[in-house]
Amino acid sequence: MAENKSKRLFTIAGLVILALGIVLYFAKAPLGLNRKIYDLPIFLIIIGVCFALKGFMAKPVVNELNKVSFGEFLTNNAILLAMLVLVVVICILQPRFMQIRVALDILTQSSTKLIMALGICFTLLIAGTDLSAGRMVGLAAVVSASMMQTATYANRFFPDLPQVQVWLPIVIAIVACMIFGALNGFLVAKYDMHPFIATLAVQVIIYGACSLYFDMPPNNSQPIGGIRADFAQLGQMRLFSGAFKGFPGISILIPIAIVICIVIWFILNKTVFGKNVYAIGGNREAAVVAGINVFRNIMGIFILASCLYGIAGVLEAARTAGATNNYGNGYELDAIAACVVGGVSLNGGIGKVGGIIMGVLIFTIIQYGLQFINVSPMWQQVIKGVIIAVAVAIDLTKYRRK
Amino acid sequence: MSEYLLEMKNITKTFPGVKALDNVQLNVRKGTVHALMGENGAGKSTLMKCLFGIYNPDGGEIFLEGKKANIHSARQAMDQGIAMVHQELHPIRFRSVMENVYLGRFPGHMGVVDHKAMYDKTKALFDDLELDVDPLALAGEQSAAILQMMEIARAVDMKAKIIILDEPTSSLSDREVEHLFKIVNRLRSQGVAFVYISHKMKEILEISDEVTIMRDGQYVGTWPVVNKETGEKLTNDFIIKQMVGREMTNQFPPREGKPSAEVVLKVEHVCSPLRKSFQDVSFELHKQEILGIGGLVGAQRTEFVEALFGLRSIASGNILLNNASYTSKNPGFAKSKGLALLTEERRATGIFGILPILENTVIANQRNYAHLGILNQRKMLEEADRECKKLNVKTPSLQTLIQNLSGGNQQKVLIARWLLTNSDILILDEPTRGIDVGAKYEIYNIMLEQIAQGRSIIMISSEMPELMGMSDRIMVMCEGRVTGFLNKGEYSQEKIMALATQFAAHGKDSSAA
Numbered sequence: 001m002a003e004n005k006s007k008r009l010f011t012i013a014g015l016v017i018l019a020l021g022i023v024l025y026f027a028k029a030p031l032g033l034n035r036k037i038y039d040l041p042i043f044l045i046i047i048g049v050c051f052a053l054k055g056f057m058a059k060p061v062v063n064e065l066n067k068v069s070f071g072e073f074l075t076n077n078a079i080l081l082a083m084l085v086l087v088v089v090i091c092i093l094q095p096r097f098m099q100i101r102v103a104l105d106i107l108t109q110s111s112t113k114l115i116m117a118l119g120i121c122f123t124l125l126i127a128g129t130d131l132s133a134g135r136m137v138g139l140a141a142v143v144s145a146s147m148m149q150t151a152t153y154a155n156r157f158f159p160d161l162p163q164v165q166v167w168l169p170i171v172i173a174i175v176a177c178m179i180f181g182a183l184n185g186f187l188v189a190k191y192d193m194h195p196f197i198a199t200l201a202v203q204v205i206i207y208g209a210c211s212l213y214f215d216m217p218p219n220n221s222q223p224i225g226g227i228r229a230d231f232a233q234l235g236q237m238r239l240f241s242g243a244f245k246g247f248p249g250i251s252i253l254i255p256i257a258i259v260i261c262i263v264i265w266f267i268l269n270k271t272v273f274g275k276n277v278y279a280i281g282g283n284r285e286a287a288v289v290a291g292i293n294v295f296r297n298i299m300g301i302f303i304l305a306s307c308l309y310g311i312a313g314v315l316e317a318a319r320t321a322g323a324t325n326n327y328g329n330g331y332e333l334d335a336i337a338a339c340v341v342g343g344v345s346l347n348g349g350i351g352k353v354g355g356i357i358m359g360v361l362i363f364t365i366i367q368y369g370l371q372f373i374n375v376s377p378m379w380q381q382v383i384k385g386v387i388i389a390v391a392v393a394i395d396l397t398k399y400r401r402k
Numbered sequence: 403m404s405e406y407l408l409e410m411k412n413i414t415k416t417f418p419g420v421k422a423l424d425n426v427q428l429n430v431r432k433g434t435v436h437a438l439m440g441e442n443g444a445g446k447s448t449l450m451k452c453l454f455g456i457y458n459p460d461g462g463e464i465f466l467e468g469k470k471a472n473i474h475s476a477r478q479a480m481d482q483g484i485a486m487v488h489q490e491l492h493p494i495r496f497r498s499v500m501e502n503v504y505l506g507r508f509p510g511h512m513g514v515v516d517h518k519a520m521y522d523k524t525k526a527l528f529d530d531l532e533l534d535v536d537p538l539a540l541a542g543e544q545s546a547a548i549l550q551m552m553e554i555a556r557a558v559d560m561k562a563k564i565i566i567l568d569e570p571t572s573s574l575s576d577r578e579v580e581h582l583f584k585i586v587n588r589l590r591s592q593g594v595a596f597v598y599i600s601h602k603m604k605e606i607l608e609i610s611d612e613v614t615i616m617r618d619g620q621y622v623g624t625w626p627v628v629n630k631e632t633g634e635k636l637t638n639d640f641i642i643k644q645m646v647g648r649e650m651t652n653q654f655p656p657r658e659g660k661p662s663a664e665v666v667l668k669v670e671h672v673c674s675p676l677r678k679s680f681q682d683v684s685f686e687l688h689k690q691e692i693l694g695i696g697g698l699v700g701a702q703r704t705e706f707v708e709a710l711f712g713l714r715s716i717a718s719g720n721i722l723l724n725n726a727s728y729t730s731k732n733p734g735f736a737k738s739k740g741l742a743l744l745t746e747e748r749r750a751t752g753i754f755g756i757l758p759i760l761e762n763t764v765i766a767n768q769r770n771y772a773h774l775g776i777l778n779q780r781k782m783l784e785e786a787d788r789e790c791k792k793l794n795v796k797t798p799s800l801q802t803l804i805q806n807l808s809g810g811n812q813q814k815v816l817i818a819r820w821l822l823t824n825s826d827i828l829i830l831d832e833p834t835r836g837i838d839v840g841a842k843y844e845i846y847n848i849m850l851e852q853i854a855q856g857r858s859i860i861m862i863s864s865e866m867p868e869l870m871g872m873s874d875r876i877m878v879m880c881e882g883r884v885t886g887f888l889n890k891g892e893y894s895q896e897k898i899m900a901l902a903t904q905f906a907a908h909g910k911d912s913s914a915a
Contacts, residue, residue: 270514270515270517271515272508272510272515273513274515275501275505275515276506278494278496278497278501279494279506282496282497283492283494283495285492286492286494286502286505287506289454289456289486289492290476290507291475291506292505292506293477349494349495349496350496
């Protein structure tokens with residue numbers, strides 16, 4: 001019946017797209033379309049397979065209430081559909097967009113943002129926020145980079161520091177972030193401070209502390225450079241590059257982000273801690289009455305989040321092979337925006353890893369795409385703002401039933 | 403081993419400015435239902451919160467099975483076999499039923515939750531309690547009755563020795579109450595003790611073994627419901643007398659005068675855009691009339707009056723207000739047309755808990771105290787003071803936060819709020835829910851006063867005696883439809899119930915119904 005119809009629709013659409021992709025793949029060289037459609041066939045094959053799998057694996061709809069009308073389908077996926085339209089427009093204006101290289105670039109750029117967004121989503125899930133996230137990225141970047149300079153570099157942060165193992169500065173940087181995360185959690189959990197204020201205070205403290213560190217002689221606020229190659233590899237290494245002709249390789253950031261996604265998904269959905277996060281966000285009173293230790297869980301939330309910011313900061317330092325105390329400035333707002341576009345509710349209790357991934361990808365794709373067709377950076381800002389407002393407005397209509 | 407499963411001795415608890423509990427005691431035997439009664443503000447809920455570890459008492463001791471118990475948190479209370487079903491249910495709305503049942507004690511190993519085990523256990527638990535609910539359904543989509551059962555299922559699963567039920571039936575229909583009692587009876591026979599807080603006499607006398615009565619934070623006494631030696635049963639009047647400390651002869655003040663023939667509000671075939679909400683509602687409201695609206699939970703009465711007040715949309719139908727066409731746009735508009743709505747959920751949509759009584763009283767009428775947007779503080783104080791005095795709001799001052807008042811006094815402040823707006827039609831949605839007998843009587847008096855002054859009232863009530871005692875006419879709804887009207891003189895519980903349960907036959911012949 002209805003469920004079979006939608007299942008079949010997805011399966012058939014998937015197979016058609018798949019077939020089209022395969023045909024185009026073999027036909028593009030003879031037809032001389034190489035310079036017109038680039039890697040479009042490969043994308044079509046991937047999309048087709050995804051669609052077919054979705055149709056194939058879809059759970060049968062149990063009752064009538066879960067049946068989704070076409071209008072609801074549009075509202076539920078409005079931002080995704082808008083993005084698809086934009087992508088199609090960009091592809092028509094600039095066919096070079098249809099390249100695997102571009103797709104990989106987008107994924108690479110998304111990786112650190114995604115790690116941050118996954119951290120910040122925990123604080124959003126308890127109806128809080130974390131304004132200190134961006135500054136933690138800066139802190140982790142400066143701390144890790146300061147200990148990872150080559151022995152021969154003239155302007156070393158610690159001139160007498162021996163060449164330590166790579167993991168050590170990374171751990172120190174992340175632990176530094178976690179200490180400030182614990183401070184966040186303590187202020188929120190112990191004094192019942194609103195996370196907005198608590199993390200604002202900590203944000204300022206971190207920036208000050210990081211600047212003090214950065215200003216220590218002999219560095220005196222010089223940008224940190226001369227990063228060791230083994231550390232830079234963490235952000236710059238490309239896997240399978242040249243596996244076939246013209247393949248640029250997969251940035252190591254992508255698998256790192258994927259692993260973190262899986263870990264966070266597991267924590268949120270399969271562990272007691274994750275369930276408690278949803279419970280505290282959904283109804284704090286009920287959580288207290290059910291005997292959940294709210295103090296401990298809130299501490300855990302902020303510490304875990306700061307750990308993720310720390311990882312993001314280290315990766316930023318490695319990717320750019322350098323650091324200043326201004327790294328990460330304003331990242332938290334991008335991460336919050338991505339979470340919100342991905343369906344995380346600022347009222348707490350609602351949010352999924354899948355949604356956050358979508359939110360981050362949508363932002364990166366739109367930003368990258370607009371750059372690709374030479375839209376001015378000022379217009380990019382306007383468009384970004386509109387997306388946030390529209391996405392949240394549409395998302396909220398889902399919950400408003402009157 | 404002690405005679406009692408639970409003994410609370412000399413419990414004292416002081417809040418800033420109020421002595422909430424003064425040397426209170428409570429002794430509960432194993433395998434009994436122990437009713438805890440008293441007016442609102444008598445300290446029943448405070449006592450239970452002390453038992454459940456939400457409050458720490460200033461003095462007194464708690465003994466469980468003869469041993470002194472230390473309870474400083476909900477967790478500790480639960481570990482010692484005490485479970486509480488709270489008056490205001492707070493499910494985690496966007497999580498599943500089973501997660502709500504196992505909240506705070508998810509099954510699993512090393513912090514990893516075993517979903518299969520959780521599902522199976524919840525299913526078994528629900529089957530045992532004859533609950534037909536999918537453990538995976540969202541808690542936010544369940545009815546109040548199911549949420550209640552969910553909480554009880556939770557207590558059962560925790561192997562609780564003492565289950566505290568705080569006003570469990572305030573939002574249940576009769577059939578649901580019956581189911582609840584069936585479960586209570588079964589658990590009682592298995593040795594579970596219940597502390598049962600309720601205002602409903604009939605239920606208390608039906609379900610409980612013993613009754614403890616409190617008044618103004620003090621212990622009044624404990625009586626068995628059936629005296630073993632004489633076989634005499636406790637009576638309504640006796641309990642009320644102990645609760646209020648005086649004789650209550652009449653539950654309802656006498657009604658003087660009759661509604662006039664003048665029609666102030668005429669509703670014709672009003673339908674909601676939602677298929678499952680109110681449909682084809684028609685009635686006339688006369689000047690100086692109290693029109694009662696009866697029905698079960700889910701009869702869409704609240705939804706209908708909210709639509710009348712502009713909080714929900716109306717798809718079709720006509721409304722004539724004083725013979726002029728009226729379209730409900732928004733509450734501000736409704737207010738300007740002389741309508742007032744006292745909402746059902748006092749805490750959620752009535753009071754501003756953290757604001758003083760003064761602000762709570764004048765909030766709907768501020769425009770009248772403002773000159774160029776600047777409020778006239780003195781005028782506000784005067785008028786709020788006058789109304790609150792007239793309605794006999796018991797408070798030290800108008801600067802007291804409304805959340806510190808008892809439910810009955812909060813309700814009186816809310817009524818004062820609407821009286822200040824000089825509205826002609828008062829819509830009262832469950833005006834006496836969860837408030838004590840004395841305050842109820844005062845509210846009935848206020849209603850009659852308003853009628854005498856030429857106003858009209860629409861009153862939704864789920865309490866049959868109130869509906870029959872106060873209304874000039876009763877309109878009964880069922881599943882969003884008006885199933886009938888009853889005039890004064892032909893009221894009976896049976897007739898109202900018959901109309902309230904006139905469900906449409908689903909399927910082919912729905913048009914016939």
